[in-house]
Amino acid sequence: xxxxxxxxxxxxxxxxxxxxxxxxxxxxxxxxxxxxxxxxxxxxxxxxxxxxxxxxxxxxxxxxxxxxxxxxxxxxxxxxxxxxxxxxxxxxxxxxxxxxxxxxxxxxxxxxxxxxxxxxxxxxxxxxxxxxxxxxxxxxxxxxxxxxxxxxxxxxxxxxxxxxxxxxxxxxxxxxxxxxxxxxxxxxxxxxxxxxxxxxxxxxxxxxxxxxxxxxxxxxxxxxxxxxxxxxxxxxxxxxxxxxxxxxxxxxxxxxxxxxxxxxxxxxxxxxxxxxxxxxxxxxxxxxxxxxxxxxxxxxxxxxxxxxxxxxxxxxxxxxxxxxxxxxxxxxxxxxxxxxxxxxxxxxxxxxxxxxxxxxxxxxxxxxxxxxxxxxxxxxxxxxxxxxxxxxxxxxxxxxxxxxxxxxxxxxxxxxxxxxxxxxxxxxxxxxxxxxxxxxxxxxxxxxxxxxxxxxxxxxxxxxxxxxxxxxxxxxxxxxxxxxxxxxxxxxxxxxxxxxxxxxxxxxxxxxxxxxxxxxxxxxxxxxxxxxxxxxxxxxxxxxxxxxxxxxxxxxxxxxxxxxxxxxxxxxxxxxxxxxxxxxxxxxxxxxxxxxxxxxxxxxxxxxxxxxxxxxxxxxxxxxxxxxxxxxxxxxxxxxxxxxxxxxxxxxxxxxxxxxxxxxxxxxxxxxxxxxxxxxxxxxxxxxxxxxxxxxxxxxxxxxxxxxxxxxxxxxxxxxxxxxxxxxxxxxxxxxxxxxxxxxxxxxxxxxxxxxxxxx
DNA sequence: TTCTCTGGTTACTGC
DNA sequence: AACCAGAGAA
Numbered sequence: 001x002x003x004x005x006x007x008x009x010x011x012x013x014x015x016x017x018x019x020x021x022x023x024x025x026x027x028x029x030x031x032x033x034x035x036x037x038x039x040x041x042x043x044x045x046x047x048x049x050x051x052x053x054x055x056x057x058x059x060x061x062x063x064x065x066x067x068x069x070x071x072x073x074x075x076x077x078x079x080x081x082x083x084x085x086x087x088x089x090x091x092x093x094x095x096x097x098x099x100x101x102x103x104x105x106x107x108x109x110x111x112x113x114x115x116x117x118x119x120x121x122x123x124x125x126x127x128x129x130x131x132x133x134x135x136x137x138x139x140x141x142x143x144x145x146x147x148x149x150x151x152x153x154x155x156x157x158x159x160x161x162x163x164x165x166x167x168x169x170x171x172x173x174x175x176x177x178x179x180x181x182x183x184x185x186x187x188x189x190x191x192x193x194x195x196x197x198x199x200x201x202x203x204x205x206x207x208x209x210x211x212x213x214x215x216x217x218x219x220x221x222x223x224x225x226x227x228x229x230x231x232x233x234x235x236x237x238x239x240x241x242x243x244x245x246x247x248x249x250x251x252x253x254x255x256x257x258x259x260x261x262x263x264x265x266x267x268x269x270x271x272x273x274x275x276x277x278x279x280x281x282x283x284x285x286x287x288x289x290x291x292x293x294x295x296x297x298x299x300x301x302x303x304x305x306x307x308x309x310x311x312x313x314x315x316x317x318x319x320x321x322x323x324x325x326x327x328x329x330x331x332x333x334x335x336x337x338x339x340x341x342x343x344x345x346x347x348x349x350x351x352x353x354x355x356x357x358x359x360x361x362x363x364x365x366x367x368x369x370x371x372x373x374x375x376x377x378x379x380x381x382x383x384x385x386x387x388x389x390x391x392x393x394x395x396x397x398x399x400x401x402x403x404x405x406x407x408x409x410x411x412x413x414x415x416x417x418x419x420x421x422x423x424x425x426x427x428x429x430x431x432x433x434x435x436x437x438x439x440x441x442x443x444x445x446x447x448x449x450x451x452x453x454x455x456x457x458x459x460x461x462x463x464x465x466x467x468x469x470x471x472x473x474x475x476x477x478x479x480x481x482x483x484x485x486x487x488x489x490x491x492x493x494x495x496x497x498x499x500x501x502x503x504x505x506x507x508x509x510x511x512x513x514x515x516x517x518x519x520x521x522x523x524x525x526x527x528x529x530x531x532x533x534x535x536x537x538x539x540x541x542x543x544x545x546x547x548x549x550x551x552x553x554x555x556x557x558x559x560x561x562x563x564x565x566x567x568x569x570x571x572x573x574x575x576x577x578x579x580x581x582x583x584x585x586x587x588x589x590x591x592x593x594x595x596x597x598x599x600x601x602x603x604x605x606x607x608x609x610x611x612x613x614x615x616x617x618x619x620x621x622x623x624x625x626x627x628x629x630x631x632x633x634x635x636x637x638x639x640x641x642x643x644x645x646x647x648x649x650x651x652x653x654x655x656x657x658x659x660x661x662x663x664x665x666x667x668x669x670x671x672x673x674x675x676x677x678x679x680x681x682x683x684x685x686x687x688x689x690x691x692x693x694x695x696x697x698x699x700x701x702x703x704x705x706x707x708x709x710x711x712x713x714x715x716x717x718x719x720x721x722x723x724x725x726x727x728x729x730x731x732x733x734x735x736x737x738x739x740x741x742x743x744x745x746x747x748x749x750x751x752x753x754x755x756x757x758x759x760x
Numbered sequence: 761t762t763c764t765c766t767g768g769t770t771a772c773t774g775c
Numbered sequence: 776a777a778c779c780a781g782a783g784a785a
Binding site: 072073074100101102103126127197200201261262264265363364365366420423425426427428429430456459549550551568569570571592594607 | 761762763771772773774775
């Protein structure tokens with residue numbers, strides 16, 4: 001059957017997967033042996049080439065398990081698997097390894113990390129665990145958190161590790177106290193049988209460099225490597241790839257230097273720029289024909305990215321029509337910008353578009369809120385990709401910490417996280433005692449907590465209860481499935497009970513999240529990766545926990561059901577939509593200019609390029625004239641420099657608009673007044689100004705949460721008159737954002753604020 | 761010794 | 776939203 005479909009060789013008809021390819025695409029598909037560099041511009045049919053290349057390899061008799069395809073996100077991995085399955089059938093596709101660097105490396109480590117002195121049950125510390133550990137270490141070493149902020153320390157450590165460096169390598173350019181923290185950090189990870197995200201890659205490199213037999217084993221296993229998004233690999237990943245590929249040299253890398261957008265994570269664009277030097281015999285293929293976007297969209301994207309020096313000068317071109325002009329939407333503020341986008345979408349819907357045809361792309365997740373609100377108001381179905389990721393919610397992490405601790409009792413951060421959650425009367429003093437004991441006897445904290453002679457009888461009882469809970473979970477690990485284990489942990493720990501008793505909207509939301517986690521865990525059993533022994537319950541659980549730690553969000557592909565997609569530019573890479581809105585094109589937001597270096601701006605430019613090239617037919621650029629900055633008040637925005645870099649004749653109406661108005665310089669008094677008048681005008685329109693009450697005022701004490709509504713005037717004992725601008729939190733415990741004179745805002749709990757309501 | 765409340769601060773991008 | 780420090784209550 002597949003023989004018929006795929007054609008075999010010789011005189012038969014050409015296999016279907018070779019049909020409909022342009023010459024460079026075909027060259028890339030057919031170059032199976034040896035090093036291969038594919039420079040694939042946006043929309044040049046990269047995924048199509050990769051999936052067909054894999055089909056071709058399988059057809060040539062290469063066993064699927066010899067192929068390792070590395071993608072940058074779980075989402076991309078899932079998509080590639082699906083598309084290969086469509087070409088070669090699910091049976092063979094299942095035996096391929098398609099995953100992210102991190103997932104692939106975790107699997108390698110779970111098998112071989114023993115050689116480095118860790119147990120196979122090692123835990124993975126995410127950035128949050130990392131930060132907690134660094135805070136603990138800083139405290140022990142009496143570092144002033146002002147002078148050495150933990151986040152800064154983490155940054156230094158991450159940057160070093162991205163380059164495969166350890167404490168000694170950074171000793172020269174750093175304070176010795178920082179180096180000491182780094183050293184302690186590494187020790188503590190090892191003691192806790194834990195690795196951080198960087199280690200996931202680095203430990204595999206250590207393994208390969210230190211144990212030739214292990215390297216050979218994996219070289220033998222994966223004889224054909226395919227690395228997608230090569231421009232976003234860091235030094236450690238680069239080293240890893242080169243080690244693995246050294247023997248068979250069947251290394252295909254795919255990338256686009258114009259789409260390198262992860263330097264904050266150590267991505268090194270020179271990895272792809274120097275591939276030809278690393279492999280002088282490499283076949284190089286340039287995919288420059290874009291099949292995705294209209295000519296105008298492409299021109300706009302190219303015009304922006306071309307400002308970057310030092311790029312491989314490839315010229316994307318298209319056969320497509322000019323298409324419609326780009327559109328520019330300017331809102332008074334961000335709310336208005338979002339409303340106008342919603343309005344524009346409604347127009348599109350009336351003209352026959354589906355909601356799923358639209359995507360809104362912004363720079364930071366924080367921007368998603370205004371769009372969500374606007375779309376809800378306008379009744380536009382939408383789906384958010386990414387945001388506060390599910391597995392990062394506190395309750396989810398707490399429950400997972402219980403289970404990780406049951407699997408790996410050495411996990412110190414896990415112990416600290418849940419030993420007193422829910423409250424068991426185990427405070428810092430007791431924890432300190434347990435830690436000292438653990439140190440003294442060289443055991444885990446869980447072990448130390450078993451000791452009966454710590455503190456008072458009450459404390460011992462609580463600790464004993466906690467230890468019994470962990471034992472109970474550990475015991476259940478061998479008998480129960482992930483879904484059951486999540487439920488067990490939530491129930492037996494008292495976590496659920498606590499939330500139920502709380503009876504607030506927030507608590508109910510958390511319960512829902514735990515239920516969702518249980519459901520998600522239950523599905524793990526059915527989606528085991530190849531090569532895992534499903535009969536070993538611990539392995540199943542471990543696989544689930546790994547996935548939870550490594551994947552931002554369950555890899556839900558946005559459903560076909562017809563919803564507008566909202567996401568960041570980073571998450572948008574690799575996706576395409578008929579109509580794309582690139583939102584928030586103002587200085588400080590897109591580009592983000594916290595780091596004003598030329599390099600950073602170049603990356604922002606590439607990010608803009610990525611965002612623009614998601615659009616197939618229509619591209620709408622949007623910005624606001626003003627925006628709230630950190631709740632500090634309205635600030636006038638400067639249009640994004642990238643807007644200026646788009647040739648204006650590509651934009652509808654732009655060429656006819658008045659000469660460009662630059663924001664008034666703050667130094668001039670006149671323009672300051674003008675700006676003030678401008679701000680006032682708009683403020684009045686949207687939000688009535690707080691007026692000083694004339695004469696004696698009538699106030700009353702609020703009697704129910706319903707008294708607090710947006711727009712209500714209140715009197716604060718210290719801050720005076722204010723107007724409620726936002727009500728958040730739960731009904732029983734509302735949190736109010738109140739605007740006092742001018743633009744000063746404050747957020748506080750209504751319960752404690754002794755507010756009076758001013759009767760009008 | 762632990763818990764609870766309060767106010768302040770701080771937030772980019774993601775495996 | 777989440778985390779922290781500090782004060783005061785239990």
